[in-house]
Amino acid sequence: MKLLKISQLAFAAILLAETALVSCGGNNNKSGGDSSSATKPATAAAAPADANTLLGAGSTFVYPLFSKLFAEYDKSAGVKVNYQSIGSGGGILQLTNKTIDFGDSDAPLTDEQAKKIGVDVLHIPMCSGAVVIAYNLPELKSPLKLDPEVLAGIFLGKITKWNDPAIAKINPGVTLPSTGVFIAHRSDGSGTTNIFTTYLAKVSADWAKSPGKGSAINWPVGLGGKGNEGVAGLIKQTPGAIGYIELAYAIQNKMTFADLKNKSGNYITPTVASTSAAGNIDIPADAKVSLSNTDAKDGYPISGLTWALIYKEQNYNGRAKDRAEKVVKLLWWNTHEGQKYCNDLNYAPLSPAAVKVAENLLKSATYDGKPVLQ
Secondary structure (H helix, E strand, C coil), rough: CCCCCCCCCCCHHHHHHHHHHHHHCCCCCCCCCCCCCCEEECCCHCCCCCCCEEEEEECCCCCHHHHHHHHHHHHHCCCEEEECCHHHHHHHHHHHHCCCCEEECCCCCCCHHHHCCCCCEEEEEEEEEEEEEEEEECCCCCCCEHHHHHHHHCCCCCCECCCCHHHHHHCCCCCCCECCCCEEECCCCHHHHHHHHHHHHHHCCCHHHHHCCCCCCCCCEEEEHHHHHHHHHHHCCCCHHHHEEEHHHHHHHHEECCCEEEECCCCCCCCCCHHHHHCCCCCCCCCCCCCCHHHHCCCCCCCEEEEEEEECCCCCCCCCHHHHHHHHHHHHHCCCCHHCCCEEEEEEECHHHHHHHHHHHHHHHECCCCCCCC
């Protein structure tokens, strides 16, 4: 009992340190992008922008890719992008308040969010990515395997020790430690959370009943960190911790993550290839689709799209037509030339079908009722 209390106190101390770091901008440019093109000052989105700098905010899930894309786009088009990696919920809020040119979310707008915005918003797919189950068990020499039942049991707080028989059963021959399980989850509104909890709600009746799915839920157990960066930090610094983060963050931080059993019964390692397999499906005209719990036999089951969000009618708050054109052309470049940067950063490029859907959506953007792209 004494060891448990010490571990919990240490975990809480790490949480406070991470929260302070993020709130002070300590994760600025963490993913190695060009700081001139993807900086994250605390008030950037609310500040007036010059005509040659676009403002975006939202998903931390896609930030490593966006950082690279926006740096490259600045080189080719001479247009800078100031993107705040503040979480999907924060991006949606700033889009609602009309303080940015585009948001980004790993979850489509809910009916309530769409109602608050009050006008049509286009969901432009950017890429797909994997949400991995990262853990900190330095004594474990073999890759950990998890199945849907065990994963749900861990995050429901029903499995509290790493040597639990349910974990041991699907990891034969692996010596599991008696370390307590410590859950790290997001503390902010998050599309990554939506992807993860939507998956759990599909595979676990108990999870679907409570706490359910969404970008922000009431977690049964665990402590929260802000952004993918914050959760990655908590896991990395706490022995026995487990949490969910985007694949790129896990790889960049040299973290260990589990193979997960998919619907076909195969244990799948999250990679660009297995994420691409999950995304090889029909994409609806509005691009709003879930990739989790894929039917693909070689697909990773916790995969999801991320969407750039823009107003369908681009003439709002007195913005210039030239600015609207810059936004739409940026997103067109992201979904075409920019896709070549996805693989190296551990994101899955859009399928040809998804690119076609993105093209149609961008062509539907208007300024004073006329198409922005001529």
